[in-house]
Amino acid sequence: MRAPLSRRLRRSPSVRSLAALVAATGLAAPGAAEQLNVSKIATGTFTFINWTVEAQQPLANNGAALAYFDLATGSIDTEPTPYFATPPWSALFLPFPTLPWLQRLTPTVPYMDGKSTFTYANSNSRLARVNMLAIPTKHVLSESFGSGTVAAAVSYTVRLEHTGSEPLDYFVDLQVPADTRTVAPAYDLCCPGDPNGGTYTYHQPKAAQARGAIDLYANGLPVWTNEDTYLYPALPNSSPFDHIDFLWGKAAGPATTTLFLGRLHSGDTLTVTEIVHADVQANAPDCGIEGPFGFYPNFDYTVHCLELQQDIQMQSGGVAQPVGFNVYSRVPPAVIGRAP
Amino acid sequence: MTGMPGRKAALVRAGSSMTGTALLMAVACSAPLPVSELTAQQAATVAGYPEVSLADAGFTTSTLVDVAALAQGTQTDVQREADATAASYAGLSLPYPIQPPPGPAVSAPPDAASHIDFKKGGDSGQGWATTTGAGMPFLDLTSFGQASARGTASWTAQVPIGPTDTNLYVQFHLPAAQVTGFTEQNGPSVWQDRLRAELLMNGHPVWSTEAQRQTALGNPLSNGGDNCINDFEASDNLVVFGPSLGLVSDPGQKSPPKTVTLWMGSFPPNQTVEVSLIVRGETQVERLCCNHAAGGLPEEFCTRATLVLDWDETPQPVRFWVGPSVF
Numbered sequence: 001m002r003a004p005l006s007r008r009l010r011r012s013p014s015v016r017s018l019a020a021l022v023a024a025t026g027l028a029a030p031g032a033a034e035q036l037n038v039s040k041i042a043t044g045t046f047t048f049i050n051w052t053v054e055a056q057q058p059l060a061n062n063g064a065a066l067a068y069f070d071l072a073t074g075s076i077d078t079e080p081t082p083y084f085a086t087p088p089w090s091a092l093f094l095p096f097p098t099l100p101w102l103q104r105l106t107p108t109v110p111y112m113d114g115k116s117t118f119t120y121a122n123s124n125s126r127l128a129r130v131n132m133l134a135i136p137t138k139h140v141l142s143e144s145f146g147s148g149t150v151a152a153a154v155s156y157t158v159r160l161e162h163t164g165s166e167p168l169d170y171f172v173d174l175q176v177p178a179d180t181r182t183v184a185p186a187y188d189l190c191c192p193g194d195p196n197g198g199t200y201t202y203h204q205p206k207a208a209q210a211r212g213a214i215d216l217y218a219n220g221l222p223v224w225t226n227e228d229t230y231l232y233p234a235l236p237n238s239s240p241f242d243h244i245d246f247l248w249g250k251a252a253g254p255a256t257t258t259l260f261l262g263r264l265h266s267g268d269t270l271t272v273t274e275i276v277h278a279d280v281q282a283n284a285p286d287c288g289i290e291g292p293f294g295f296y297p298n299f300d301y302t303v304h305c306l307e308l309q310q311d312i313q314m315q316s317g318g319v320a321q322p323v324g325f326n327v328y329s330r331v332p333p334a335v336i337g338r339a340p
Numbered sequence: 341m342t343g344m345p346g347r348k349a350a351l352v353r354a355g356s357s358m359t360g361t362a363l364l365m366a367v368a369c370s371a372p373l374p375v376s377e378l379t380a381q382q383a384a385t386v387a388g389y390p391e392v393s394l395a396d397a398g399f400t401t402s403t404l405v406d407v408a409a410l411a412q413g414t415q416t417d418v419q420r421e422a423d424a425t426a427a428s429y430a431g432l433s434l435p436y437p438i439q440p441p442p443g444p445a446v447s448a449p450p451d452a453a454s455h456i457d458f459k460k461g462g463d464s465g466q467g468w469a470t471t472t473g474a475g476m477p478f479l480d481l482t483s484f485g486q487a488s489a490r491g492t493a494s495w496t497a498q499v500p501i502g503p504t505d506t507n508l509y510v511q512f513h514l515p516a517a518q519v520t521g522f523t524e525q526n527g528p529s530v531w532q533d534r535l536r537a538e539l540l541m542n543g544h545p546v547w548s549t550e551a552q553r554q555t556a557l558g559n560p561l562s563n564g565g566d567n568c569i570n571d572f573e574a575s576d577n578l579v580v581f582g583p584s585l586g587l588v589s590d591p592g593q594k595s596p597p598k599t600v601t602l603w604m605g606s607f608p609p610n611q612t613v614e615v616s617l618i619v620r621g622e623t624q625v626e627r628l629c630c631n632h633a634a635g636g637l638p639e640e641f642c643t644r645a646t647l648v649l650d651w652d653e654t655p656q657p658v659r660f661w662v663g664p665s666v667f
């Protein structure tokens with residue numbers, strides 16, 4: 001089932017309220033619980049199952065050897081290279097998943113002009129964060145304030161080999177992440193003490209894009225995808241609030257989707273990988289100021305630049321499971337009662 | 341409180357202050373990612389290092405095509421091979437004979453006549469995906485009317501690291517790409533394409549590029565269910581994340597083919613590194629084709645979305661080397 005194409009140039013009227021400045025947007029309606037049979041993609045063979053019958057089958061916990069690999073990367077364009085977590089650099093699969101934590105940021109620095117002090121409304125001009133330690137919600141987050149290019153990503157891979165003599169049916173419960181984007185144009189706010197609350201004047205960026213992408217792969221092929229991309233259209237008559245959204249695949253969460261990967265026999269292997277991307281990139285050097293505050297000549301001003309944030313919120317897959325999903329197996333109905 | 345001293349100067353300095361005097365804060369539990377794209381000179385040096393053959397790396401290929409079309413349902417084709425070409429094909433349209441009958445593109449790109457004629461096929465989706473035994477990806481995806489086509493061409497290798505020289509280098513080739521479409525005025529619709537290529541180390545993208553293109557229509561009155569009124573394409577928007585393949589705003593322009601050579605870092609001795617390339621494409625058109633009477637006969641008018649990663653026969657598109665540091 002494909003997602004509706006609801007991407008269209010959206011124009012927002014000019015507004016003069018502070019509430020309109022920060023538009024935190026849930027990118028899609030939370031998806032309902034869903035069951036997907038992806039056995040053809042995962043194993044090459046379509047295996048029919050009756051979901052109701054299958055749900056009553058006993059879990060099989062000892063039929064496979066499991067190994068895990070996870071990695072987080074983050075980059076900001078003020079640094080020469082991306083960073084990764086957790087060091088040291090190694091390709092070794094572990095017997096358990098880990099919880100990488102990574103943060104890269106460039107702080108904003110207040111400055112003086114004469115005796116006036118200008119302080120940025122955001123403490124960072126760029127922020128890349130992958131926090132799999134957070135409880136209960138983990139974050140893959142990229143944020144820019146003004147101009148900047150920021151990328152954050154995390155991956156969890158499970159490599160399993162079916163070692164049991166009898167076949168087992170393998171499933172993934174995907175904890176579909178929520179995906180939140182914040183876009184707040186740069187603005188001037190003059191005379192905040194006025195009876196009408198002051199006057200806002202918004203600034204257009206030269207360019208701004210963001211993306212949240214969540215993908216699940218089985219043996220190198222995609223079995224579940226969600227992507228939501230934001231584009232500031234930058235047309236000659238664009239309002240600072242205009243945006244175009246590209247939607248792909250399934251709805252973002254929070255939700256749980258169960259995927260049937262297929263029936264594995266002794267010696268079969270299967271690799272399941274979840275990759276989450278959060279990216280923002282903006283060319284928005286035109287910031288605005290709010291003020292003055294204080295008394296002559298020591299005025300204070302607050303600087304408001306374009307704020308762009310993509311935040312993907314992941315959930316634990318369970319005890320000793322990767323963040324975002326868990327893999328398990330059940331005894332196929334036909335196998336029950338079979339002689340050893 | 342009426343003065344606003346130095347306002348214009350302040351705005352200028354607002355930009356320069358953040359980029360010029362910023363402090364960078366490092367966190368102890370992360371480290372610089374030891375993956376970087378090599379220069380042509382460095383790549384030439386690496387080409388003299390001991391090479392790991394695809395066979396010794398347990399090279400496998402896989403492909404997926406998944407299409408959906410109005411009233412035709414969905415169709416999925418998957419293939420996986422070891423050290424051989426994997427090729428998938430799927431197509432859905434109104435029934436009509438296509439000559440030659442389309443099938444997987446194993447040794448050559450599909451014949452032009454194998455592509456669906458939307459005047460006969462109406463709302464339709466069609467796709468080919470191939471990964472050659474040498475690791476060259478190929479995608480040919482088209483949606484007409486209310487349809488979508490997804491294709492994936494990927495390969496995976498298990499590259500052994502030796503006991504002494506532990507630097508891994510990977511080279512892969514991406515053919516010329518076109519991410520395009522056409523808005524039919526007598527069957528207007530928004531359409532969109534995406535192309536993503538990612539080089540993975542143990543499942544994590546250490547090199548990633550994505551291009552998305554989408555159109556917007558110009559007549560806001562056409563947002564309803566009747567899409568057969570005249571509308572027009574108001575804008576064509578290209579978004580790129582990661583290193584650019586060279587696609588430009590003109591949807592008729594292809595990107596040039598690209599060979600990428602990466603240093604993947606130095607690994608502990610005797611490890612095995614899983615290296616994969618996943619190239620994915622998707623095309624979607626939102627609204628169904630319009631059936632207008634033309635000269636007394638019904639005729640389909642369809643908006644189209646197309647994504648092509650060219651058939652490319654550059655030799656040795658994938659190579660692995662394990663050797664000393666090139667830096």
